[in-house]
Amino acid sequence: LWWGHRIPVWYVNGDEKEFIVAHSEEEAYEIARDKFGAGVTLRQDPDVLDTWFSSALWPFSTLGWPEQTDDLARFFPTDVMETGYDILFFWVARMVMTSLLFTNDIPFHTIYLHGLVRDEHGQKMSKTKGNVTDPLKVMGEYGTDALRFTLLTGGTPGHDLNLSLERVASNRNFANKIWNAARFITRSLEKATAEDKPDQLEFTAADQWILTNLSTVTRDANRLFNNYQFGEAGRQVYDFLWGDFADWYVELAKVQLSEGGSRAWTTLFVLRHVLDDCLRLLHPYIPFVTEETWQQLKQAFVESEIGIQPVEGWADALIVADWPECGEWQTCYDFSAAAADFEQLRELVTRIRAARSEQGVEPAKWITAMIAAGDKGTFYQSQHAILSFLARLDPERLTIAANLEAPTQALTLALGDLTCYLPLAGMVDLDKEKERLQKESGALEKEIQRLTNLLNSPFAQKAPTAVVQKERDKLAQLQASHAELSERLNTL
Template sequence: MAQEIKSHLPSAYNPHEAEKKWYDFWLNGKFFEAGKDPNKVPYTIVIPPPNVTGNLHIGHALNNTLQDMLIRFKRMQGYDVLWLPGMDHAGIATQARVEGKLREEGVSRHDLGREKFLEKAWEWKDIYAKNIARQWRKMGISIDYSRERFTLDEGLSNAVKEVFVRLYEKGLIYRGKYIINWDPVTRTALSDIEVIHKEVKGALYHMNYPLKDGSGYIRVATTRPETMLGDTAIAVHPEDERYQHLIGKTVILPIVEREIPIIADEYVDPEFGSGAVKITPAHDPNDFEMGQRHGLEQIVVMNEDGKMNENARQYQGMDRFECRKRIVKDLQAAGILIEIEEHVHSVGHSERSGSVVEPYLSTQWFVRMKPLAKRAIELQKDKEGVRFVPDRFEKIYLNWIENVRDWCISRQLWWGHRIPAWYCDDCGELTVARTAPDACPSCHSKQLRQDEDVLDTWFSSALWPFSTLGWPEETADLKRYYPTDVLVTGYDIIYFWVARMIFTALEFVDQKPFKDVLMTGLVRDAEGRKMSKSLGNGVDPMDVIDQYGADAMRFMLSTGCTPGNDQRFRYERVESARNFANKIWNASRFVLMNIEGVSEEELKITGDLSIADRWILHRLNETIKDVTRLLERYEFGEMGRALYNFIWDDFCDWYIEFAKLPLYGDNEIAKRTTQAVLVHVLDQSLRLLHPTMPFITEEIWQHLPVDGESITISAWPEENSTFYAPESEQEMQILIETIRAVRNIRAEMEVAPKHQIELLIRPSAEVIQTFRNNEAAIKRLCGVSQLWLDPELKRPDKSMTAIVTGAELFLPLAGLVDIEQTVARLQSELEKLDKEVARVEKKLANPGFVAKAPQQIVEAERQKGEEYKAKREKVLARLAEIKG
């Protein structure tokens, strides 16, 4: 038994007290730990590991909430669930944060040296890892802490080395000179997907390069004149008639005075600029490819910090953008630069530092992607391929992986997985190995030094689904929990992470890493903007929890979620979720107060059921079916709305109202049946709601006379065929319509709740029995002293009317209201509404207002106008009824 009913629930729910109490209770009970029953079917999720760079943001809160909902749901369904937690070392981002902290102390990483710097980085990691764990607890997520991993822990480091060595031995990892994306601020290479392309207003610089033979010049256009210092050719299209006579000639490179050839290459677009382009193989990826085809020299004119080097001659030491300005002036003065044209183009920026990325010729490590991508592409042709939710993201994924380029995996950092490669200082031999070699295998020298670079963070993250389960060892966890069932992640990292996990899993474990990929959208601010530090519009989930409680935040995020789509964060929606929690709390207090002294054995649903009993049990069946189906389909928003409507409308607003009749009546059998239905429906509703709102459901459930240690490990509700009663829906709907219609009329006529009224009903033959069977409920819930029920009824003079399914309702005004006073009040209300309608129409007829006011203000005025008109129609209708 969960807990004896010792007292009523407090008058108000205290989320902060409940959250700490129950999370500690769950941890102490080890309810989150997997592997307790080998006979259960496993269900696995690995958490997308947050970076140890700072606090969790609202996007993490959404992602973790959705995963937790699935995990709690499957746990209650009887699966052996493993939700494996962990964190990512986040190489570039974490190193930048640690270096920033050191700068505040007046120290650089080079002052400390590699080992001391790494000590500082581990200190940073320990602080933020503990902080993230505290935030996980506050959000209420049910992860298995006993299996927590970190991308730099020993087991994962061994997995990274194993993968690197195997790929190298297969010729899929190589070291070579290539144009890479270079971040001059963090001074490290970036992969293509770590570059954000932004439209920038720039310029197209048109220059005349003089021909060596003095016969004229050739015009070229460039957006980056500073790179001309590294030009090694001019290229034209081989079929461009304008330049065919120049192919094979040479020009004199201005400023540098170096001879460079004019070559023909089909890559050149004759329509762009002049149709002739300067080729700088060391500073442009397309030029690099062209240079490879034509055997051109590669001249680097910049240093790693973005400043010009010795090959830049008199511009050496200048920042690249300062050099651009100076070169433009010098070229203008020399008559070389003949036109500057405004030009909007896409410029790559570093995802981490925000600086303009420099295409840079550098020796780096690469993964040969085409062979790995081939199997991933073939997998999706099979019915057993990874399922993307929504399925439109499969096309996005395939488009990228079908056109994938080799992956630059080396990073010029200290924090990360150091590349397992050693160089012999004596003979230059390169050795790639799982452990440091004692001597050079070629010349046996002991003078070995390890590669200074580390691997791209995503290299280790790509192994996450299987490395966290113990691979490359054949562990019990790997055998039982791999492949995982679903990955919940943002659509913005399909390329960074999802694609890479798929191809590495196929290569090394010979199985896809997960069955489903559920794509979530971004959580934007109330205006639809992306949250950012620069805008100052970020939302800290811990602040939301402190103010409203974790359950309210979780319910708001999950109900606002549609797979793959962004949502807007609005505090009004969090307040609405908190109000829902309060509604559940108050309904539960009512139930508990009305079952005092009743044992669990006495709360069996037996005996005759009222229409309200049959209806709520049938609606519970329907809700169980809908919620289960929607959770299985990852439709969290629809699932939340289905539960909200059932609990708030059906259970709290209607069934509890009907339940008061037998609870406060003299029929003990009916009272006991109602008590049993109340407890059963509340118990089942709490279980359905538990994955979304774990804390309040545990707090209430522990007060119910039901069997079990915790709602966390209670059984998920299932449909009960004995409660199937579809006919009850129509009957109950008639009663609800009737009560609602009478209450609306009373409210419109301002009739006090305690004032008893007369009600006449003219029913059709099909529904008359429903009204007869429920006269007591109608009288009590409508505040009716006299109820007349007759299919032949004539409408009384001076009466208010309403039409419901199968019947007409009449409320005689005599004795209900003072007719003269009511007419005067309605006339006054009509005059006010006429004025408001006229005011809005005048405002909307003003072209200046409609053209100049913000669209949302204009729309709000239109909405007001429609509301005023609707109210006016109601008042006119009531006046007509009263006047006869």
């Protein structure tokens, strides 16, 4: 077994000072007999050329060269060469040189350099250090797709990747998120039938918001792919699917599905379309989970006979399905106004949730809310059920109007021209909350005083600058927390 190309040199009669260079042993003997006579003996040099010589021939030698084969005509030169920056000279430059020498052409027009995979502390992996990560073990524990997605999205071109198993575990959870979203959709198919299909699609504000964001992420992902920013493209699709789709649209879809009829049918239409496009965008990163999920989605929709399918029909497999293009919805509809309104609603829900958490309100508790929505009053009234569901607001105690008089003892949340009031009565025990906040405020005041005295002492001149700055930053943070507590106490 010879590892590499044998050196094409044959020594004459065992004398290393006399040698023949030829393409083959037969040619070497022909040359040797002409020069030394019929009884000559030859011995080929036992060494081989190094791996970089063999690898330098790879772009064309694997395609049948020097014969003019169909494969050589089709695949040489190729488009993109992807490799690590550490072998740019050893391999890439030599491929260019040998290709120019033997074919008079460059082997590729674009070189994409990825970084090296290091351990989570940025150290180069080595057996000596004992910090080598076995990919087979990682794949066995977290899944192949989770590792693939981590490697593909964990860095930027030319920069090293610090591989953390926590990140791999997080991406395994992402794969589970995809699977669970698909399972929710397929289990919701019973909410509508083919008879519920409307003559013309009427999208809710939530539908228009998610479709607008899908168009945006599709456009951005395509642009990033074309610029070889594969990691950033994957991260943007990740954020959209996990955040906008799974955490928001799937949740509020439960309200729309409960209405049944054409509303449920349209919601299923949007759910399938968005997840389908996301699976296509993610397929290069996580091929196994996306293919299996897509096949399950396809089978469920076909068997349901609900009349929902891709515009081009169902392909045989995800890997051969059409790549998503942006602008489909924006070409047919103008969703900008409704999408902007719903984005404000989402921000309002986020603020209400944060306020509930700050006040220690139990997650399952329904609370009172009053919303002065200004010229958006009609819109927010149409979103009464969704707002109530997402923010855990008691439907019977949720008041929405253009203008409202501010109640006493209520938290005030302002978003542009909109104001939301959360009456504290019934939401928290006011006396206990005051006592808790006063106790917390007192503890902060003591710590603020201690740090103030420390920074006014000789410590500030004698200690290292970095240490002093750290204490100053801590003081600023405590003062900000104390100001926030004081504001909450004033509200009470």
